Amino acid sequence: MSILESPPPDLRARLRDFYEDYVFCLDEFRLEDWPAFFTEDCHYRVQSRENHDAGLPVGIIHCMNKNMLKDRVTALRKTTVFQPRSLRHFVSGVRVQEVRDGEVDAQANFLIIESMSDQNPVISLVGRYIDRIVISEDGFKIKSRDCVYDNYQILTSLITPV
Amino acid sequence: MSILESPPPDLRARLRDFYEDYVFCLDEFRLEDWPAFFTEDCHYRVQSRENHDAGLPVGIIHCMNKNMLKDRVTALRKTTVFQPRSLRHFVSGVRVQEVRDGEVDAQANFLIIESMSDQNPVISLVGRYIDRIVISEDGFKIKSRDCVYDNYQILTSLITPV
Amino acid sequence: MSILESPPPDLRARLRDFYEDYVFCLDEFRLEDWPAFFTEDCHYRVQSRENHDAGLPVGIIHCMNKNMLKDRVTALRKTTVFQPRSLRHFVSGVRVQEVRDGEVDAQANFLIIESMSDQNPVISLVGRYIDRIVISEDGFKIKSRDCVYDNYQILTSLITPV
Numbered sequence: 268m269s270i271l272e273s274p275p276p277d278l279r280a281r282l283r284d285f286y287e288d289y290v291f292c293l294d295e296f297r298l299e300d301w302p303a304f305f306t307e308d309c310h311y312r313v314q315s316r317e318n319h320d321a322g323l324p325v326g327i328i329h330c331m332n333k334n335m336l337k338d339r340v341t342a343l344r345k346t347t348v349f350q351p352r353s354l355r356h357f358v359s360g361v362r363v364q365e366v367r368d369g370e371v372d373a374q375a376n377f378l379i380i381e382s383m384s385d386q387n388p389v390i391s392l393v394g395r396y397i398d399r400i401v402i403s404e405d406g407f408k409i410k411s412r413d414c415v416y417d418n419y420q421i422l423t424s425l426i427t428p429v
Numbered sequence: 430m431s432i433l434e435s436p437p438p439d440l441r442a443r444l445r446d447f448y449e450d451y452v453f454c455l456d457e458f459r460l461e462d463w464p465a466f467f468t469e470d471c472h473y474r475v476q477s478r479e480n481h482d483a484g485l486p487v488g489i490i491h492c493m494n495k496n497m498l499k500d501r502v503t504a505l506r507k508t509t510v511f512q513p514r515s516l517r518h519f520v521s522g523v524r525v526q527e528v529r530d531g532e533v534d535a536q537a538n539f540l541i542i543e544s545m546s547d548q549n550p551v552i553s554l555v556g557r558y559i560d561r562i563v564i565s566e567d568g569f570k571i572k573s574r575d576c577v578y579d580n581y582q583i584l585t586s587l588i589t590p591v
Numbered sequence: 592m593s594i595l596e597s598p599p600p601d602l603r604a605r606l607r608d609f610y611e612d613y614v615f616c617l618d619e620f621r622l623e624d625w626p627a628f629f630t631e632d633c634h635y636r637v638q639s640r641e642n643h644d645a646g647l648p649v650g651i652i653h654c655m656n657k658n659m660l661k662d663r664v665t666a667l668r669k670t671t672v673f674q675p676r677s678l679r680h681f682v683s684g685v686r687v688q689e690v691r692d693g694e695v696d697a698q699a700n701f702l703i704i705e706s707m708s709d710q711n712p713v714i715s716l717v718g719r720y721i722d723r724i725v726i727s728e729d730g731f732k733i734k735s736r737d738c739v740y741d742n743y744q745i746l747t748s749l750i751t752p753v
Contacts, residue, residue, distance in 0.1 A: 279608060284441060287522045294522070294538065294557075316677055316706075353478060353579035355538050355555050357521040359681040360611045360618070376618065376679050378704060380540060380555045382478075382579035388552045390712045393679050393704045395618075417677035417706035446603060449684045456684070456700065456719075515640060515741035517700050517717050519683040542702060542717045544640075544741035550714045 278371065282400070283361045285407045286375050290356035293428060298343060301428055302336040306401055309333055310411040313429050316394065319415045326413075327425060339428070349426050353382040354391065370410065373398045377414070379429070392416050392429060440533065444562070445523045447569045448537050452518035455590060460505055463590055464498040468563055471495055472573040475591050478556065481577045488575075489583065490590075501590070511588050515544040516553065532572065535560045539576070541591070554578050554591060602695065606724070607685045609731045610699050614680035617752060622667055625752055626660040630725055633657055634735040637753050640718065643739045650737075651745065652752075663752070673750050677706040678715065694734065697722045701738070703753070716740050716753060 292300050305311065314326035330336050357378040364372040374397055381391035394416035401408045414429040454462050467473065476488035492498050519540040526534040536559055543553035556578035563570045576591040616624050629635065638650035654660050681702040688696040698721055705715035718740035725732045738753040 280442060280604060287524060291522055291524055291536075317708075353555075355540070355557070355579060357519055357538060357540055357681055359521065359683065360615055362611060362615055374615075376681060378540075378679070378681055378702075380552065380579075382555060382581065384479075384581050386581070388555045388580055390552075390704065390714075393677075393706060393712045395679070417679060417704075418712055419706065419708050419710070442604060449686060453684055453686055453698075515717075517702070517719070517741060519681055519700060519702055521683065540702075542714065542741075544717060544743065546641075546743050548743070550717045550742055552714075 278366070278402075279361060279363050282363065282371070282373055282407070283358075285400075286358045286361055286396070289409075290358055290377070294353075294355050296354075296427070298340045298427070301340060302333050304409050305333050305336060305412075306408045306410045307333050309336070309409055311336060311409075311414075311428075312412070313414040313416070313425065315419075316415050316417050317419075319397075319413065327421065328428075336428075343427065347426060351384060354427060355380045355382070360395075369402050371400050371402060373400055377429070392418060392421070392425075394418070440528070441523060441525050444525065444533070444535055444569070445520075447562075448520045448523055448558070451571075452520055452539070456515075456517050458516075458589070460502045460589070463502060464495050466571050467495050467498060467574075468570045468572045469495050471498070471571060473498060473571075473576075473590075474574070475576040475578070477581075478577050478579050479581075481559075481575065498590075505589065509588060513546060516589060517542045517544070522557075531564050533562050533564060535562055539591070554580060554583070556580070602690070602726075603685060603687050606687065606695070606697055606731070607682075609724075610682045610685055610720070613733075614682055614701070618677075618679050620678075620751070622664045622751070625664060626657050628733050629657050629660060629736075630732045630734045631657050633660070633733060635660060635733075635738075635752075636736070637738040637740070639743075640739050640741050641743075643721075643737065660752075667751065671750065675708060678751060679704045679706070684719075693726050695724050695726060697724055701753070716742060716745070718742070 289304050309332060311330040312326040313328040318325050358375050360376040362374050364374055374395055376395050379392040380388050382388040397413040397415060398409060399411040401410050451466050471494060473492040474488040475490040480487050520537050522538040524536050526536055536557055538557050541554040542550050544550040556576060559575040559577055560571055561573040563572050613628050633656060635654040636650040637652040642649050682699050684700040686698050688698055698719055700719050703716040704712050706712040721737040721739060722733055723735040725734050
């Protein structure tokens, strides 16, 4: 388990790849693959900056484990009706904040552009991922992800994961 | 030709550099340097997501070899009249999809911001590059590039390469 | 001082990290940490593309040394009144233009998204950093930075550093 004791020297570069794999999964709308990025006991929350800065726990999406992520995917596929759209993520500023035993606190900016079939592309969501990521021999897994958006309101109902 | 048999270990990082060199060339409007990113027998197409997903071949730009790229540059420089503007590309999510003998299938998201002399910057085009890239001893060359955009329509005539 | 004679082989990757640390500092509004990215005798300017292309020296912000950067931070903290907002930077296209003795000329694209408390996020500023960066044993320091924006006008008064 040496990898758990000494983080890889190219940790930041590998995390950048991991973030890009994550958003690729969402951009391709491969929702069933999305929970695999998380640990079983994960925390996943989409939250306004206002609430985050005030230390309030409320989020517009809040999942306390991987099964809740899977339920969300099922709901999206089976019951939610929504207009077709393309979402495209742009990630920048991947940073390692702290490294502990087998875990890394990391952060990155995201920009999501939404294109619908009858209007020009717009900024759907902008903000940052605030993450705790487990470094295992299988690669990275997200133990905790807060998607903290800067938007003062979410224009359309937030349909897909961030 | 060992490089053709075993792809470099830092392939993804090197591809990221290559994508950024490509868009730098376009942002600087160095159009004459643009065809050099491609092989002689290249395919280059700019296509809507709608057509791409339906498997339709139609694109708003379609070049079947490097000479057609050069012709396009000549046309742009000599005959096309258009209002001055700044285009700036943002590339994210560079991914290696598959590696074969001396070739790599890769993909990346692009966001092009257009600034004209009398209005605020707008999202000009958003989408992804879907590429087949040849790994040679001279570096990378694009054998096939589909620029698949999410926009439902192209507002201004698409003047410069994507 | 061998590092001054032979630039590190992963220079571009390390510069990308440096650019992302820089914009993280600004996105987090850690203004007091911002001058530390610069040398004592630095040049820092925010300038329109129009003026830059015409070779005109005029910029909307122009600092000739690190003390002027610090003064600017003090002014921002103590005297300037402005509406709260989130700024988020996206950096792409980091490139090494030239390497000389212990210095590197580098460039990158920036996109700044502004979110205010009563409107949707908008493109605040888009353009490129044109830099001379000193490579020292302590890491990188910016000796000269021109922030050349494509916007034809700055909508709101430019409050924070770019």
